[in-house]
Structure formats: C-alpha cells, structure tokens
Amino acid sequence: MPLSQICCEPGATPPKRARRKQARPGELLDAALDLFVEKGFAATRMEEVAERAGVSKGTVFLYFPSKEDLFKAVVRHNISGQFPQWNAEFESFQGSSADMLRYCMQTWWDRVGATKASGISKLMISEGRNFPEIAAFYQLEVVTPGHKLIQRVLQRGIDQGEFRAVDVNQAVYGVIASMVFLILSKHSIGMCLKDDMTLDPHAYIACQAAIFARGLSLGTSPEGQYAGTPSQAGLQ
C-alpha cells in the first residue's frame, strides 16, 4: 500500500503528479500498442507514441530506454502475461481432449486474437526478420510457450487414447496455422478471404477444432491416407 494512502484520509486522491507517474507506463503501452499494430514497428515514431499518450518525446524514454524495449514491454504486457494463467487453467481441465482443444482455441481468440494484441503477431510476421533481437524475444516469450501449450493438449489426447499417435509437432503447427490465419484475416485486410466476406471467428474456430479433433481421432480410418503417390494413383 503506497504511502499516500496511509498518511491521508481514506478516499483522498493522490497528488496529481504521483497519479500520473503511476498511470504513465500503462498509457504509454496502450498508445504504443495502437501505433505498432496500426503502422508496424519501423514506421512507428517514438514522438507519435508520446503525442498519443499526451506527453512529450523525452518522457517516453524516461520509462522505456529504447524503442525495442518499448516493444518488448508491449508484448509482455499484452501477451506473455497470459501464459501462466493458461497453463494453470489447463492443469485442471477435466473434459475430453477434443473439448480441450476447442476450448483452448476459443479462449485464445477471446483473450488475445480478438484484442488489439493480436496485431503484434501480424507485426512479427511482417517485420520480425529485420529485428532479430525482438524476434528472439517473441520466440521465447510467445511462440515457444504457445507451442508447448498446444503440444500438451495434443499429447494428452494421445496419452489418454483419444488421439492417434501422429507427429505431434506437425499437428501443432496445423493448429497454430489456423490461428495465424485468423489473425491475418483481421490485420491483413482480410486479403485471404473470398469476396471480402468477414470471417466469423467463432464459427471458424469451431469448424477447425472439429476437423482437427476428428482428424486426430482413432476409429475407422479412411484407408490409403499415406499410401502411394496420388499423382500416379489418381491422375490419369
């Protein structure tokens, strides 16, 4: 509990200056997230971030030593922070692994995909190569944890005899691909969508999750999945 709350009568607002001090980082991170998503990392000027947060140029550097650090803070504030909760949440999941997969995808959408934070992923796809340190950070803080989370879900299905023993890594990428696509449909002008029709994320996720679940399930498998070269088999 801050001093200001001790030595003043309850309910008193802290001095203006102090309140700003506390609020600043958050305001800056919000402004930065907006701009990074809107214009990309390289095209976002620090001064613009300052303007949007209602402070002067120098103030941004008071809280974040460099543009890269600002970006990292944005990532940590908006994405990485979610993982501990998620992991915990899945520890105690009781239903089928198919349900778990769907729940996982839907939850990701609700908490990240549907928010501005998803713009960060688009940004990493677009500019990651030019900022190796940032890319490494993102890899460490977002990609790897995300991969592991999905991997755990699929592995659980296999271990419990719900899923076939497919190559888990490849399967994980399939799930990630769905989510990446959803992000791009939102942030890349829906460029990959037919007729500008906007994709309904929940329906899309439900459909993909169902396909994955069934695609990984045991039961009667349609034969010939991996047999021969179809080009020879099927094409005249």
Added chain:
Amino acid sequence: MPLSQICCEPGATPPKRARRKQARPGELLDAALDLFVEKGFAATRMEEVAERAGVSKGTVFLYFPSKEDLFKAVVRHNISGQFPQWNAEFESFQGSSADMLRYCMQTWWDRVGATKASGISKLMISEGRNFPEIAAFYQLEVVTPGHKLIQRVLQRGIDQGEFRAVDVNQAVYGVIASMVFLILSKHSIGMCLKDDMTLDPHAYIACQAAIFARGLSLGTSPEGQYAGTPSQAGLQ
C-alpha cells in the same frame, strides 16, 4: 565484340546495350521483389535494389518515379497468371477426394509455394494493408481463384459422399491456412516455429492433408463435437 553486334538479321538478339535497356525494368523488378520479400518495404533501400540489379541509384528512379511505385510494379508484375492450367488439371482427376486434396496441396507447394512466387504472397500479407489498390488486385487474381479451386475439391468430396457436409467455406480456410503458414515459415524466418527447427514442407503437407481428410471423412464421429460450452463441460 560479341557476335550479336555484327550480325543483325531480324530476330537476332538485339545489341547488348539495347538489350540491357529493354531488360532493365525486369531486372529491377526481380531485384526489388527479392529485397521487399526479405526485408519488407520500409527496410529496403533503393540503392540496394540498384546494386542488386547492377545499375546505379539514379537509374531506378528513371524507371520508377518513387519507391512506392516500384513496390506496386513489383506486385502487379508478379501477380498476373498465378492460376494457369490448374483448374483444367483437376477436371480430370480420378482418385478419391482425400487423395485429390493432398495432391492439390503438394502440387501447389511444388509449383508455387516453393518458388519465388510465394514471395509476393508474403509481401501482400505483410504490406498489403498499406496498398489497398494492390490488395484488391491480388484478391481478384489470386485469392479468389485459389479459394474456388479448393472449394471445388471439398465440394466434390461432399457430393461424392466421401466427406461430411461441413461448412465448405470454413473448411477451405483451414486448407488455405496451412499453406499460408508454410509460406510464412519460409519467408518470415520461421518465427512461428519451435526452436528454429525448419519445417519440412512435404511432411507437413502430408500430415495436414491426412488430418483434413480424416477430419472431413464420414465414419464413426466422436460425438459431442459441437455440444455445449466446453468451459462448462470440462472445466471444474
């Protein structure tokens, strides 16, 4: 002195100077494509484009009035004719729809994904938003035809009783998502891959195609796929 400068009967290659002049724009576009794909629009320097094309800085501006114009020219020049004989080829496919889907994906990879052409997809994903006219063009020439092609494959499976009657549009996006992911794994430093492990495209496609085929197949379906909210069902 090369022969071409001596013997000039019609049809002969034009003298070096003239040929260079004619070839210039193409060489510039090639160089620019490479660089835009590799580094993005902002991070690509005009001088670098000139260098890679073997001309001087000023020459680039002789052919393209500005960097933005160069970008637009690059994309437009590479979009044309992305979907040539594809449709015809699939008219006569004889095998199962599962095989057809897999064949379709593999072929796409060999003919497009693995080639330089996939670079413009990456470009559109990364920078499309900043060039709406171009994006519209791309949509018309690439996205829609691609979507239709896959749609036909899935619809064929449903019509022939091989696949379940899922929402075809959503399912198509799943397939596209896989391919987009593959492109990004190639052009975005594989930033979405675990531990920098390089994705083997053929294995990846085989796996995804198998999951899709099975996911869309009839047979014993694990019930409850769409029932209830898993958060209530599965979470304590």
Added chain:
Amino acid sequence: MPLSQICCEPGATPPKRARRKQARPGELLDAALDLFVEKGFAATRMEEVAERAGVSKGTVFLYFPSKEDLFKAVVRHNISGQFPQWNAEFESFQGSSADMLRYCMQTWWDRVGATKASGISKLMISEGRNFPEIAAFYQLEVVTPGHKLIQRVLQRGIDQGEFRAVDVNQAVYGVIASMVFLILSKHSIGMCLKDDMTLDPHAYIACQAAIFARGLSLGTSPEGQYAGTPSQAGLQ
C-alpha cells in the same frame, strides 16, 4: 535515533539534517571533481554528479545554477592553498641542488601529484581554454608559484656553482613538463604510454631528476651542443 538529535548543547555536531545541508555543496563539489577529471566537462552528466553525491538531480541545481557554474566552483574550490609551506621548507634545505631538485619532485608527487589535487591540473589542461577566468585564476594560484619554486631551486644550483648557467626559464619548463606528463599518465588513461604499461612514478621521477641534474651539471660537457643546424651537420 542518533544522539545528535537528542543532545543539542552548543558545539555539538548539528542534527543530521542540518549537517547534511551544510555539507551538501562540498559533497557535490567532490563528486563533480571526480567526474569532471574522469570524463571531462561535456561527458559528465549532472544526474551522475547528483547520484555520486547521494542527492537528487534537482538538488544540484539548487546549489549551482548551471553545469558551467558547477565546473567553475569545482576548480575554484580546489585551487586555493595549493602551495602552503613549500617555500618555507626549502629555505632550510642543506644538501646539493641536485638532491634538492629530486627531493622537490618526489615531494610534489607524494603531496600533490599522487592525490586528488592533481585532478584539477588535468582539468585545467583539458578544459582550461573554455574557461578563461578560471584559467587566469589557476595561473595565479598554482602555475606561477610552482614555477617560482622550481626556479629557485635551479637558480640556487647555478648560484652555488653546481649547475651551468642555462636559461633558467626554459629549464624550469623541462621540470614542469615531467610532472605534467606524470599527471597525464595518471588521468589520461596513460594514453601516451607504450603498450598500456603503467608508469612507476617514483622510478620515473628518479630517472628524470637524475637526467636533469646531470644535464645541468658542470663537468666535461660534450661540445657542440648548440652549434650549427644538425640537419646540415648530420644528415647526408
């Protein structure tokens, strides 16, 4: 609670707060001296001065209206009384003038050169030009007295028939040069030393003093010291 805050009879150390207040300027000057010597005027940040003095940035400006004023205060504060009992001490020296010279240099090193005081010499050498008033002050308080002291030693040697009748002024500068060099070897990263080898001050002084003493001595002089232009005499 420290005793000083309880018992306040006259003469007792003032309460901590007050003592700090009184001590502030001195602590600031000390911190600033260190930093100015180490990094120069331009490269020293006011905040760093504050930090080293254990106060906040604003406080420095409370005592010194600007960085330049701080600099001036630092030098002025440290110049006073550089030459205390020196002269008196040498009145009664009994040995040879050669010994006296060596004793003089060694003593200077022990009492000044080796201490923090030599830092302001370095400061004046480095930044003196930008602060003419200060430089004049330094000239008056340090340079001239020092010069006179050495001059007296050499003159004594000449008067007593120990040294040749060289141009005393020039000779004095030779001695000063040695000492300046020693200061710089200490404060300028020994940039003028070969291979980063650290100079041993006492050995160096012993050597220089010996050379000076012998160089000023009577005895068989190698003739021709001042004759002709060596470029004509020695060069082919």
Added chain:
Amino acid sequence: MPLSQICCEPGATPPKRARRKQARPGELLDAALDLFVEKGFAATRMEEVAERAGVSKGTVFLYFPSKEDLFKAVVRHNISGQFPQWNAEFESFQGSSADMLRYCMQTWWDRVGATKASGISKLMISEGRNFPEIAAFYQLEVVTPGHKLIQRVLQRGIDQGEFRAVDVNQAVYGVIASMVFLILSKHSIGMCLKDDMTLDPHAYIACQAAIFARGLSLGTSPEGQYAGTPSQAGLQ
C-alpha cells in the same frame, strides 16, 4: 592518371563535379581538423564540419561513415602519415646521437608540433578516455610509433657508447614529456607558462635537447645521483 586527363586536350580543367569529388575529402578533413582542435571531439558537430567545408550535412557522411571515422581519417592524414618518412630519414643519419635527438625534436616541432595537427594530441589528452576505440587507434598509429622512434635514437646513443645505459623507456618518456608540454603550451592557453609569456619553441627544444644529451652522456658523473633518500640526507 585519371581518365579525364586522357580524353581531353591537355590543360583542360576537369568538369566541375569531378573536381569537387576529388577535392571534397581534403576539404572535409581540413574543416574537421580545425573544428576538432578548436572545440574538441565531443563538442564538434558534424553539421558544423559540413558548413565549414561548404557542403550539406549528408555529404560528410558520404565520405566518412561516422564521426569517429572522420576523426581517424584526420589523424591518419595529419600525423600517422609522417612516420614512414621519419623512420627512413633516421636510417641514414650520420651525426652524433645528441645531434640526432635534437634534430628529431626540432623536426617533430616543425612538421607536427607547430601545425594544427598538434591540436589532435591535446584533444586525445582531454577526451581520449571517453572514446576508447579512438584512443586505441591513436595509441597504435601515433603513440607507439613515436615512442619507438625516440627509443631508437636513445638506444643508438647507448650502443655507440655516447650515452649511459639508463632505463631507455623512462628516458623516452622524458623526451615525450617535453613535447607534450610544448603542445599544451600552445593549446591549453599557455596555462602552464609563467606570466603568459609565450614559450619560444625552438629555444625550448634546444635547451631541453641539450639537457637530455648531457644528462645521458658519459663523462664525470656528479656522484650520489641515486644514493640515499635526499629527504634524510639534505633536510635538517
């Protein structure tokens, strides 16, 4: 011989642009030397260098990739370049080592000390610590070669039986000290001079060289040079 001189009639001035191109680096180096000496490294703004050379800010960076590189080029252009000639010159020196030493010092003064280039040394003394890379460069290109040159002269004297076998390194520093002092008398407001009297460099060098020569000479040595502690011996 440049092309322009081949394909044009003799005496024709090269096209304006080309001539500037050739002259630019020199003009920039001159402007930079002036400013570095006048204001120091840190305080010299690149734009100012450009202004003084009559070009725009960007042009400086066209020729020198960074401020540090510009500085290095200045050093190389004005100081390091001299050493090869000097070394060669001394290979063939015929006179006594005493003459050689004096000639060496005088020549250094005429070719470097008396020119603006000597300001560089003052600058390194003042700011060397803040720019380690530059300091290392200066050490390599100037300090070490200079030290070696003087060392050779003194060693020659010892080898030829002209000088006593003193510690050569220490003696070298004595010579360097003289020259450093001369530089400082020129660039540090003559701060170490008595009564603002300007030092006559030639007389000063003659005097110092004589003292060194005699100080290093054989002949009857005044006894007791290194004996006892004078403080005990001489002081009452």
Added chain:
DNA sequence: GATGAATGAGGATTCATTCAT
C-alpha cells in the same frame, strides 16, 4: 529545502530523391 517527473532543444545518422555531368 528536496525531489524527480517532465520537457524540448540538439546532435548523429539514414535514405529517398534530385540533377549536373
């Protein structure tokens, strides 16, 4: 008095674009 949050002028460096040759 002391604090430290906030400011904004200033400086190094980059790069699209122009234009004399």
Added chain:
DNA sequence: CATGAATGAATCCTCATTCAT
C-alpha cells in the same frame, strides 16, 4: 540514357534545465 554526388527532411536518442509537489 545512365550516373553518382549532393541534399535535407526525418528519426532515435540524450541531457541540461524547470517546476509542481
């Protein structure tokens, strides 16, 4: 046509200085 020297607007970042608390 082609060149590449020159430009200067734009951008990140630093730091002396101010001032509300």
